[in-house]
Amino acid sequence: MFVQVAESNNSARSSNGLSCPLRSGLPAALAAACGAVSFGAVVASGLTDPLPLAALAATVGLAGWSAWRANVRANALRRSERAAAVAAESLHDTRARALDFARASTDWFWETDADHRYVFVSDRLSAILRVDPSSVLGSGLLDLGSLVEDAATWAEYRADILAGRDFQELELSIPTTNGGSLFLRLNATAVRDAQGRFRGYRGCGIDTTAETLALVEARFMQTVVHDALDSISEGFVLFDADGRLLICNERYRQAYPTIADRLVPGATFAEILRTAAERGGYEGEGDVGAWVEQRLKRHLRHAAPVDGLLSDGRWYRISEHATGTGGVVKLLMDITELKTREEELAGQTNRLEVTVAALRESERRYRQLVELAPYGIVIWDRSAIRFANTAAASILGVGADGLDGAPLARFFDDGAALEAQLAAAAQGGDLRVEGEAIRPSGERRFLELRASPAVHRREPAVLLVLNDVTDRRRVEGELQRAQKMEAVGRMAGGVAHEFNNMLTAIGGFARLAERNPADADRVLTCVREIAKASERAATLTSQLLDFSHRRVSEEREIVAIAPLVRDLRVFLKPLISAGIDVVFDIRDEDAHTLISPVTLNQAVLNLALNARDAMPTGGRLTIGLTVETPPRAFFARHGGLHPGRYAVIRVTDQGSGVPDAIRDRVWEPFFTTKEPGKGTGLGLWMVYGAAQQAGGVAELESAPGQGACFALYLPAIDPPVLAASPPPLLIADGDSAAILLVDDEASVRSYLRLALEEAGCVVTEAADGVEALERFDEAGGLFDAVVTDVSMPRMNGPDLARALEERNPGLRILFLTGYASKETAADLTAQAGRRIVMKPLPPERLLEALNELLADE
Template sequence: MDVADTDRPLRTAGAAEPVSGPSRLSAALPCVLGGLIGFGTLLALSASGRIDLPAAAALAVAGGLSLWGALRAGSAASALARSDAALVEALDELDGLRARARDFAAVSPGWLWETGSDHRYLSLSGGLTALLRCDPRTIFGDSLFDLGTLVADEATWAEYRADIEAGRPFRDLEVSFEGVDGRDLVLRLNAVPVRGADGRFRGYRGCGVDATAETLALVEARFMQAVVHDAIDSVSEGFVLFSADGRLLICNEQYRRAYPTIADMLTPGRSFAEILRAAAERGGLEGADDIGAWVEQRLTRHLQHSAPVDGRLSDGRWYRISEHATGTGGVVKILMDITELKTREEELAQQTARLEQTVAALRESELRYRQLVELAPYGIVIWDRAAIRFANGAAAAILDMAAEALEGRPLAGFLEDGDALAAMLAGAADGEEQRLECDALRPDGERRRLEVAASQAVYAGGPAVLLVLNDITDRRRVEGELQRAQKMEAVGRMAGGIAHEFNNMLTAIGGFARLAERNPADPDRVLTCVQEIAKASERAAALTGQLLDFSHRRVTDEREVVAVAPLVRDLRVFLKPLLSAGIDVAILAEDEGAHVLVNPVTLNQALLNLALNGRDAMPHGGTLTIALTTEVPDDAFFARHRSLRPGRYVVIRVTDQGTGIPAEIRDRIWEPFFTTKEPGKGTGLGLWMVYGTAQQSGGAVELEDVAGEAGHGASFALYLPAVDTPAEPTGFDPLHVAEGEGAVILLVDDEDSVRRYLRLVLEEAGCTVVEASDGQEALTRYDEAGGLFDAVVSDVSMPRMNGLELARALETRNQLLPILFLTGYASRETAAGLTAQEGRQIVMKPVTPERLLAALRDLLAL
């Protein structure tokens, strides 16, 4: 029920209406008169002897009693009349109270509510229904305790719940939820306990208000406050703001650096008088009277907001200090560093002193002006919006032209996007000061980065613009070097992780090798050790391959059969230095035998893109899960991807616990250049590249529906057709040339161990091998053998003469000689140069015997 609706007082059913006061008095009056008359008659009869005295006395007593009863009846009637009048007055007052309650409820900005002693709602006023646009109980529940689900902070709700359970009054209980129409609502409730005459708790009466607008305004105000503080900290001038009562509100770091002796005092809430006294005491002023007078003088000047003054502060630098009154009665103080200007002024003053004896006052003034402008470290230009009319030496040096050659030229010709910038700067002639950054174009094509400040000026009696140019090219270069240094730090962290993995592999290789050496007569033990060494070297090769993929140093885009489980596990090495603190990586590889036909470079990059997207979605930490399974997708999957062939697919799922992807943009995430990240934080190509990798490999990529709901993370599934595990070779087929003869190979490598390994492989395949440790020795061996070689196997990077230089030298001897290059890394440009001529191939190290012989067999077959 509504608290404004109160029932009327109930009357007993069937009861007669009470007699009013006058009616009761008229009914009792005849009885009183009759009693008086009868008593008088008895007295008369007794006096005349007609009746004896005892009988008369008895009759008199009876009459008196009648008279007393009549009087009491009259008194009771009067009391009842007064009670009726009081009742009517009370009923009228109650009606007035009801009307007031209804009026207050109608005009209240919130709503009213009431509970019983069990905290269940007895009433919720209609104002709440209108606000929520639904039945309030569907959101508020049936009891005050149901509000706990709407309180954001559990600790806060625990405090309010304790008050409610104890029957104490509470204020500002804030609940928040999404309304039925999608609005975010914030409501605030207040209540007082209701107690009976015996002091026992009977329930709560309270009210509530809609605090949504207030909360949103507070959030916006806090955001704007952060923006303002950030902007103030970004300016190059010192800035401080005092309130109307002289207390510090805002102070940036530039201002604190100007006052190092009192930097600790420049905190919000300090009074200007406290700061001045600390400055006086720490600055060496002696005597309490002197300090008090100095503080009083500075306070007076601070409140008067006088014209800007120049002074040297405690950091030893010169500043132009200006104070301005704010609209609210506060004071803004700005410090502009003019140390360089002061230095120049002092130099000019000294020069002027030497010239005063020989030059007239007017010429001295003109010379002072010209010297100030010419010696200024900034370029100074006067531009009348049509052409440059004056440029000082610094401006000429910035633009790399003589000052005289600049005069008369249009300004736009020296700036990139000159016409647009000129139109913007032209507004300064009308008093609209401008400050911007742009690129200056020198006649030789060099670009210089400039800070340009434009202010109003006069030239030849007409409006003009004074431009101050500051060359910040070197500063931007240093900033760029700092950014590159930060990137190198990230690379260093990654290198540390890779070194850790390689140390593990080298420990296994070296350890098993030593174990095999200790007991070479035990063939089973030696075979076990050799197999473990091979496994460790294969893992090292895979890790190196992923490192090359990451640095884009692979030289081929061809697809190959890839074991997916080792590739997925090795992602941990690369992700460890790239993920933020608080993000855990879980690698779940269920199928160790999963193989796919794919380009390992693009697959590795696709998985990295998905992992980094998951990292960005978890700014507060979480778990990034990379799971590998082999599945046969259902019919619905192939209905969505009609171009795919049914069968087994290797599925790699990358799942995060981030904010998820809203439904309204899920159809656009695969578009190139589409991104929800801030400018400079992403290109929008990451998921597009993942999509392209899946298409290139004959598979598909999907955003999983269940885990991808907004607010509960996202899960991307990469489906790649599964292929059979390649068979292990049982031996080496002979490598023959024409007529079944073994091939004669010139083997060139500067690493002895690598050269011995390659020689053994080639000799086992029936080849005749001639070794050389570098390019120059290889030419000697070639000439000694008369050039009777079927092919050359050469490393690329070698001392004295590298592989490419060797190939060029061999071209002059035999242009048709096949050459197989081996390299640990190479860019695409280097690889293109090595294989530009027919009869040349390149193979990445480490190379297996099978891969080496297959490449040589292809070369010799040409």
């Protein structure tokens, strides 16, 4: 029966055209033993089944079966050996190809094990170092610290290495035997096994020595060239083939004082000419555009030198030459003395004619300059305006004749006070003030006024220069907001790190207390640590609100200076450049002063950022705090200060210092030495104003070339005495206070309810303003006070207060908020029976505020 089934199956297989490879591989003896049985049919019927195999073994005999099995295994072994040989050859080719790439590359490659020790370094590194690499780089990645110039940078990379993270651009500086240095840059990728376990690093190295030295040499040569050009007595300027200014020395700028501010790299010759024409450089009567076009053509023709009297009042021999790259070099040689001698030789008669012509020319030029000036020019005799140019009339929004004889106060907000202030300039000395002009149309413009002594009809008068700074203020405000947003973005990492630490402590201690609630000492310890962490979080939140000016009040208060200065570390960390080491030197922990914390925070932060900008290549930034009594010479310099003890905050850098030429101007508003777009000139002015607000002063204490040290002198006061008092209770004469509590955050609402109930209050809860109105109506409005959050969904706190006012105008309301501006706080507390308290708040502060609210008559 088995043979018939097998033959039937074999017939079916044969009819499909399939052969039996298993049978074709049988030895001859086994095939003969099979006789008429179709072995392929047996295999096809299920060779792996023990029953057919046993039947097969019984049919063919044990010897035949063993021979067949041996032959099958031999064939399988030969196939495995051939596959292994092919794989080995492919692996050898791949390895040889990788080594060829490594030898041919100008870079070098390396590999470490899981302990960061080198297990492979390509020969290219030996050729670069010319010594054994291990004598320089050590035995592993953790030995590279001495080759990284900045310790803070190495600390960050070392943390990445210990964590098994990829790293890029690790810069190494290696001293050589000839006194020089080699500069290498490492990049690495972490290697992990199939289970994700760290197995080591594979990476490459790049020799950046030539690139680094070339950059240093280029900067050096640029400095040398600029120093050389500033040392010569001739004026020098270079334009490129596109007519853009590349180099201009100081002597050339001195020859053109009216356009010196436009002689900066990047300005085109055409732009400079147009500025000169606008400021009086064009003396003709034709089209200014045609004059500019004609002057451009002359600039490109490189004609013979010409003599000219420039705007600084001196004569120059002007020569222009083409450069090999298509640009233009212009040289100015001062020939004033030569011209003077020529005029003297012309004779007395000629001299008189020249003098008269010069006077007429001077008068014409003066009138032209005054009329074309972009600033308003006014002569005021302390009773009325006696002269005003076109720009002044335009700035004040009147016609050309609308200012003659008009009182100055008419055009300014609080004009009488401004006139009194400006009148002092007629007695001598210059004065600079700001005022808000009101045009006849009602439009307001911010003006900067510079007042100088003048004479009108032989009587003392005041020369006023009006500068409309409205647009500049707007742009500066936008720039400050943009810079602040960038700073906030860079700060986010540092602040998030601090909050994560606090949340780790809060969550960790909460879980520890939860594990063993019966251990009272353990629970009390955990609760205290949770309270400390929450206080740290509240302090950091307060600092963030100070930084963003989101404070309920900016009035002066007693400020502990040491913690405020020390907390700046969180904000400075993401803003300080690599290579700058920030050191806090706090020598008096009890230093206190009376000042707005917002103002003091911003002042110290401004000084720190200025110090950062003064050290582009790195250095030490020190923020120190002491309490001292300044010497008599200090009070002699600042006559308005009261002698006594002062808290002194010093911010010191290791930059190049402040030059003597600008030391007296650093406190002026809008004065800056930074590039256009990188500074408003308001930072130090705000610092000085912050010191004056507190009754102190700011000083620049360092000498030129020795870095800069800016000091804030703030009157020191004694620390406040904190009297311990028991928590206030809300129960009066045995009656409980009925409180409607509204907050959308369930956990906060639960905390507030427990605190109020502990003090004896009867509390009704609501999750938002809509639900609060429902609870109020259900209770018939029988509540002593409402405690509500300001920001809530569906209906917020202010809208709820307005709705409740219609039901009960005398209902007392306590607002709780995480942030609010002065304007918002003023609106919320404008009427009696309203108070606002900042979150987070401890139970004592909540009950104290509610007691004060209920006690108000």
